[in-house]
Amino acid sequence: MAIIRSKDLVHEYIRRDEAGNVESIQTALDHVDLEVEPGQFISILGHNGSGKSTFAKHINALLTPSEGVLWVDGMNTSDDEYTFAVRQTAGMVFQNPDNQIIASVVDEDVAFAPENMGVPSDEIVQRVEKALKMVGMYKYRSHSPNKLSGGQKQRVAIAGVMAMQPKCIILDEPTAMLDPDGRAEVLRAVHDLNREKGITVILITHYMEEVVDSDFVYVMEKGKVIMKGKPRDIFTQVDELKSHGLDVPQVTMLAHELRKSGVPLPECILTRQELVASLAKIKNGGHE
Amino acid sequence: MNDNILIMDHVSYKYSPDTAYEVKALDDVSLTIKKGEFIGIIGHTGSGKSTLVQHLNGLMRATEGHIYFNGQDIYDKDYDIRSLRTQVGMVFQYPEHQLFETTVFKDVQFGPKNQGLDEKEQIKRAYEALTLVKLPDEFYLASPFELSGGQKRRAAIAGVIAMKPSVLILDEPTAGLDPRGRDEILGLISDMHEKRGDTVILVSHSMEDVANYVDRIIVMDNGRPAYDGAPKDVFSHYKELEKMGLAAPQVTYVMNDLKAQGFDVDTSATTVEEAKEEILKMLGR
Amino acid sequence: MLREITLGQYYPANSVLHSLDPRVKLFGTLVYIITLFSFDNVPLFAMILIALIGVIKLSKVPFSFMVKGLRSIIMLLVIAGLFNMFLTPGITLVELGPLKITDVGLINAIKMTSRMVMLIIGTSVMTLTTTPNQLTAGLEKSLGFLSKFGAAINVDFHxxxxxxxxxxxxxxxxxxxxxxxxxxxxxxxxxxxxxxxxxxxxxxxxxxxxxxxxxxxxxxxxxxxxxxxxxxxxxxxxxTKMRPLTYTSLDQRAYICLFMYIILFYAVKAVL
Structure with missing residues (x-):
């Protein structure tokens, strides 16, 4: 069974004037159908305003559909009864590392969610330790979050979600405000969670390089899913991606340009090893 | 006329000097910046790149050494440091956070107003700056808080350009933007450099962004410039850059991989375009 | 410049003071402040000072770190001190033009500045050794009676x-x-x-x-x-709480020390 499934999901932001009359309606999500199997690593790509963050908030029941349905582990998110169960099943990490750390000490922050859930004290201690070890932040447990780097703060935020023991974790542009080191740290932590703990991951991003290792990619624009497929299938459509204001990794771009100039390269080059090997084959083949 | 617009002469900056917590953020830096140059400063977080540029317009004061702007020592007693700040314009990271006025236009006027220009000139400057950043004119009288992320950033950059600085420094101007927004901002900056001949200093940790636009790269590491030269020369040290937590553009790696496999290629390509030409040449097409 | 304000900041260390229950520290700070504003002779002042120095030593927080918090209000202290010195009537000690330094004024100035300085250092000992979360947990628990009282009369004190x-x-x-x-x-x-x-x-x-x-x-x-x-x-x-507040034998000993301090202080005050 799919852990997350949306059917004809629509979300409208309705602006009202002072008298309560509708001033404008903005459709942020426009009939989105999406399905995620347990244990998958899914990426949602799109530029700002494409609706991807609105979608993320739906999975966490922070927003509920205007139309259509979204199920998280079989629970309908529109049903108030399930709100907290949904949030525990699908934990959410946000973009700004500073604005999601609540406590002034790392381990107290990680304890925040289990405390809210009413978990007994000795179990909280275990959960916090486990969660911090998962993201490699255990040795910083008594530090102040203010002294940590952006990447470290995001890892604390991930631990804060993992302490709820969710099946799925949604990351809404977790690396947008980080430097390259921080970005790599966070991605490594997320991939480890997926591989080693079997946590389902939904990564929302606008960085192409980050989705290369996903199982499946959705590309969103203007509230609609406009492309979906394995990363390889998505990246071969360089011109289409460009037309939506998204870019592709430099190596894929180079391969695409070379192919346009008549070099018979295969269609799905993602890494520089693949490119170099293919070029070598062509060059050596030409000599024989 | 001397065409060195900015000179840093043995500049050091220490946090908490003479205590156990002393940290050297800048360590004996000497640099010259020529009029009209387009420079990229790269380095990982904490390498001293932001500290360096904040010295150039006098927002931070060196603990040792001298800085000369147009031949004048900015640490001279009677030097007008506030006027320096308007001549060396500084766009901070996430500049949209500094917007405060009721309309975009008034916000852009803030800098010229502080320069003591009369209202007519302020309006002219603001209009020119907003045109330069290509912000559609229906937004001029809107509240800056109603704009989208990319538009806000453009308005904020206009707020600095309106002072007509002869040097423009931008600290991570593309941070947090999506690819479309990033390309727009970088295109804008490069346009301004070309059309107006401004001296532009771009602080970034993205090698690929920098390689596409600038003529000179300064790599900061541990508070001092580790490399300083044309992108090609700097990226040829890609192995050393990696040790500093940086990386050359992906295409540089591709070219080096090809060379390592025994192909006769020039490894100096730093952009997709250059790499394509070189590979086509190698394949004899 | 603004970053140097230390008031309200936590300094991580492993000390007796750090491991005390926040309620003990809150109570202790209260006692300290009361005694600080009720001393009226030198032996009592010395007693408070010794207690403060002892607590600072126990906290393992570098002294320089605490003094940093003072820098931001130094001007305020100087002005308050000068006002006291010049504007209090009493026997004139020194005359500087229209301004007179009186004996009472001088004593008041010293008393008042040392009180302010010790008040700030004393309270920062508490905030430096207690995480804000512990502190609020301590307050929440200490004020718990308000909630119960509120429930009885149907008022929510939040x-x-x-x-x-x-x-x-x-x-x-x-x-x-x-x-x-x-x-x-x-x-x-x-x-x-x-x-x-x-x-x-x-x-x-x-x-x-x-x-x-x-x-x-x-x-x-x-x-x-x-x-x-x-x-x-x-x-x-x-x-629930990860670390619910429970008193340990350490806290009991701290309470005993505190009570001994109160008794000693008021005994000395009564005698002298």
């Missing part, structure tokens, strides 16, 4: 909410201070002037600083509300 607000405020104080610094620099780069001019001009000059600061605080508040909801926050009801 003790949990207030504690939560406090802990969030403490968490974001350093963040907002850094932000202020950043915005100030950004506006200075646009030629803004925060230093010169009269009071009215200075106040209007603050607008470019205050508006972005408020906007940012609201943005952070919105983000934080989402983040808290996402982590199942639903008010104080049914909440």
């Amino acid at each position: 003790v949990h909410d207030i504690a939560m607000i406090m802990s969030i405020a403490l968490r974001f104080i350093p963040v907002l201070i850094e932000e202020t610094d950043k915005i100030m620099k950004a506006q200075m780069a646009r030629g803004a002037d925060f230093e010169t001019g009269g009071l009215v001009k200075k106040a209007t000059n603050m607008v470019p600083l205050l508006v972005p600061l408020f906007v940012s605080a609201f943005r952070r508040a919105t983000d934080l509300a989402y983040a808290m909801e996402a982590r199942c926050y639903n008010g104080g009801e049914g909440r």
